[in-house]
Amino acid sequence: MNRFALLSLYRSLTRHRLYSVLNIGGLAVGIAVFLVLGLYVRFETSFERWLPNHQQIYLVQTDWIGIDSPFVGTWPNTMGGLIEQMKGDYPGLVGTRIEGGEGGGSVTHGGIATLEDIAQVDADFFKIFDLPMVSGDKARALADPSAAVLSQSIAHKYFGDVDPIGQTLTITIDKPMTYRVTGVFKDLPKNTDLRFGILTRIPVVNPEDWWFHWGSTSVTTFLRFPTPAAAKAFEQKLPGFVDHHGFKDLGAHASRKIALPLLPFTQEHLKPAGQASASLELTVVTLGLVGLLTLLIAIVNYVNLTTARAGLRAREVAMRKVLGADRGTLLRQFMGEAVLTAALATLVGLIIAELSLPFVNAAGGLSLSIPYAQALPALVGLALVIGALAGIYPALLLARFPAAQVLASARAPGGGRAGTRTREMLVVLQFSLAIAFIVGTLVVVAQMRHVRSTDLGFRREGLLVVSSLNYGDLDTGRQTALIDAFRQLPGVIAVATADSSAGGFGNNNMNNVDIDGKPKPGPSLRKIVIGSDFFRVYRPRLLAGRLFDDAHRMDDANTPKTSEPRNIVINRTAALKLGFPSPQQAVGKTVWSSGTRTIIGVVDDLRFFSPRLPSDPTYYVAYRGLAPYPVATLRFSGDPRSILAAVRAVWLRMAPQAPLIANTGEHELAKFYEDDDHAAHLFAIGAGLAVLIGCVGLWGLASFNTQRRVKEIGIRKTLGASSADIVRLLVGQFLRPVLIANLIAWPLAFFAMRTWLAGFDDRIALSPLFFIGASVLAIGIAVLTVLGQSLRASRATPAWAMRHE
Incomplete structure (x- = not known):
């Protein structure tokens, strides 16, 4: 040029x-x-x-198939002993396990325990994950079971400018142990799902332990293959491997119940974990x-x-x-x-x-x-x-x-009629996309408001979840003492323990529940073990029967074994899953799950997990006092910050050797919504600016075309047209493509939003009001955009307009 x-x-x-x-x-x-x-x-x-070498790393997934369980789907975890069994059948296989990670343990320093991201891995870890090292011999860093490898920031946190190699740390995972630092790796970047700042060795486990039970999902297992073809060839051998090793726990043809697909490591971040994400x-x-x-x-x-x-x-x-x-x-x-x-x-x-x-x-x-x-x-x-x-x-x-x-x-x-038609077609395209964006924004905002305000079966305000009772070497006596101390705090109404709580903390145990006269095994139900005051803290609606109390001996699962059945309470979804037409008809019925159980009550569902998950069929087993593997939940009134500060003071006084993990129920539940909230904000920003661009273009086009028609407007006014007639003419001309755009936008937005909403179990209806509202909004914006130009043109005097070129 x-x-x-x-x-x-x-x-x-x-x-x-x-x-x-x-x-x-x-x-x-x-x-x-x-x-x-x-x-x-x-x-x-x-x-x-x-x-x-990230392209050589594969995650072993657990894919539950052909079973009746809320856990059906593909999960990124495996049983703990899987890699030992694989290496036994396939010598030369290179792999490692990772257990723990974010909040996986604590470091005791100066008599105070601090929660850290600690992962336990195999000695071959660095053969798969070639982390950039700052100091230490990568090949031998994890050879000693008492070795620990730290990130740069963790090393600086505990040792300052002193060389950390050879220094010792007291690390608590299951129990306090002294580890010697053998290496330091660079801090992990932000674009990783690996969450650890300290690496230690996975301890040797007895082959008879639950660690080797097919069906447990306790670790993440990674394998390394030189080529995708080698990974594919290995994956094709796995059904036979599952049938051979899973026979004891899963019966014949175990590969029809569980599969072990391999996922390239770089794809893990974008894949959902089961139904929960x-x-x-x-x-x-x-x-x-x-x-x-x-x-x-x-x-x-x-x-x-x-x-x-x-x-x-x-x-x-x-x-x-x-x-x-x-x-x-x-x-x-x-x-x-x-x-x-x-x-x-x-x-x-x-x-x-x-x-x-x-x-x-x-x-x-x-x-x-x-x-x-x-x-x-x-x-x-x-x-x-x-x-x-x-x-x-x-x-x-x-x-x-x-x-x-x-x-x-x-x-x-x-440009003539062809030019005008072309510009109208382009306006139709612009506003089709803009209206679809408006519909999407309205639906996304409405859905996120819905999941934040929907009835969870309990009041989310006034809850404090303490999930660290199982950390460190806290025995049952000290756990009980802490619970008693929490009950004495001002503002605390009740304190309960259970192996599950709001926010998804605790265990995820499922059991088949058999019913007399029906095919076995029966449906799979989530089992939640609760302590005293659990229902007083969460206050579920009682639909039929009664709740656990101290007056009935068989309400307590700790009662010495007798021929009498233990009592359980089930939720509404479990009653339907077990085939009872109404909650009332479930009360008094006997079922079998790890022993004979009598249903004494039916409560409404308590939704502790992601709104994308369906409400689980659940039965509750009660222990008087403290539940096993307890997570504590406090029901309180007043300022959450004051309660949290009081709980922290009690914890530091009574259990400084263990880290405190506590937060409000609202905060823990909000974690389930974070990713969708962030995506919704980005979507709304993009959609809003797309609509703005369309309006700017329409305003410019209206201004230009109005100027070109000044003489025509003057002739029309000379022939008797009023200013209102001129405004209607001009506005109508520009609204026509906007109205036509709805015919394209509505189907596009409908299919897109239906796909997005399908990811939520608890979702809003895709109401026509979203589409009508978006169209009205788009039309309103378009009218306001061109109205100013139209009014200015309509007010021009005919004599001036006739002279204007």
Whole structure:
């Protein structure tokens, strides 16, 4: 492009400043949204790719199939002894296990225990996970069972500037032990799901222990293969391996109940764990599409405004042709202008993206940043692509104007009916996507409000969950003393223990419950073991029968064995699962699960887990006093911070050797909503800006077309049209494509939102009000967008309008 062409571009931009700002601004906002959401997609898809030889690492999953259990689905854990059995059958196999991780243990320093991310691994860990080391011999770092390998930050936390190699730490996982530091690795990056700052060895376990029980899921197991073909060949051998080793626990044809699929390590982050998690893969794809579609809206906006303004440059094109420019020269000039305009918009978009990242990170719970070393070449390519896509049609339109016809005409060509139809089609496309985005935003916001306010079967306010009673060497006596001390605190109404609590803490035990006269095994129900006052703390609705009390000896599972059946309470879903038509008909019935049980009561469901999970059929077994493997829950009144401070003071006084893990029930339940909340915020930001770009384009188009019709408006007013008639005419013209856009937007939004809502067990109905509301909102925005231009045009006096060109 020569200097005359650059001068032409400069004059074009400065002569019509408003349209230039709208053109470049709309494109810049679209590019900014595309950049920010592109950074999000890049971050989420980069997990584990920092690790050397990451493509050779595979996660062994447990896939429950052909069983009646809420655990049906694919899970990222296996039984503890799986790798020993695999290495016994397949010598030379390279693999490791990871047990624990986030909050996996504590370090006692200065007499105070501090919770740390501690993982227990095998001696071969560094053969699979080649972590960058700061000091120590990676090959021998975990050879000694008493060795510990620390991250840089943990090493600095406990040893400061002193060389940590050879130093000792008191680490508590099951019990306090002294470990010697043998290595230090670099802190793990943010784009990893590995959560540990301290590595120790997995202890040797008796083969008869539950660790080797098929059906338990206590560790994550990783294998390393040189090629994908080798991994595939090994995976094909696993059904026979499962049948051979799983026979004792799962019976004949164990591979029909459980499978062990291999998942590439780099894909683990995007895959859901069973039914409990949102599919991050779907979220990433959705937000990536939002970014692409927003950019598409911006490009359409650019094309629309540029083609609308094409007539203003018709005489310029004609004069260039008269002076010798051929069609190819003009085409190159206008394509060059489009690329330069896109480059300018890309620069502005980059500035907007950089300025908005702090707010986006806050809204999405992220830590995104622009890697300029990689971003700048990509941005140059992006500007070229956008310029080419956005500029090709306007360039072709401008280059084909016939010189003689243009110069002989009294007015510049406007593209005729074909040009008008093309611009209307582009407006339809813009607003189809915008309306679909509005529908999506309304549905997402409504669903997240619903899951936060839905009835969980208990009041989430006024709960404090203490989940660290099983840490350290706290015996039953000290656990009981702590519970008694909590009960004496001001504001505490009741304290209960159980092996499960709000937020999903504790055990996940499922048992088959057999019913006389029905096929065995019976349905699988979740078993929750509770202590005294559990129902007083959670206060579920009693639907039939009674709750546990001290007056009935067989309510206590600790009662010495007799021929009498132990009593249980079941929830509403369990009653239906067991085949009872109503809660009342379940009371008094006898079932079998690890002994004979009598149902004494039916309560409403208590939803302790993710809103994406269906409510589990559950039965409760009671222990007077303290439940085994207890998680404590306090029901309190007053300020949560005061209660938490009081609990912390009691804990430091009575159990300083164990870390305190305590938080409100609301805080723990909120963790289930975090990922969806963050995705919803990003979606709403992208959707809102997409709608804004569409409105900016519509405003510019309305302004331009209204100016072109000033003389027509003057003639209409001379012939008797009122200002209201003119406004209706102009507004109606621009509303037509917006109304047509609903025919495209509604089906698109319906299928997209139905797919997203399917991930929630407890979900709102996809009401027509969302679609009608989005359409009304879009129409309202469109009317307000063009109304100002229409009113201004309608107020022009006929005499002035007739003289205007």
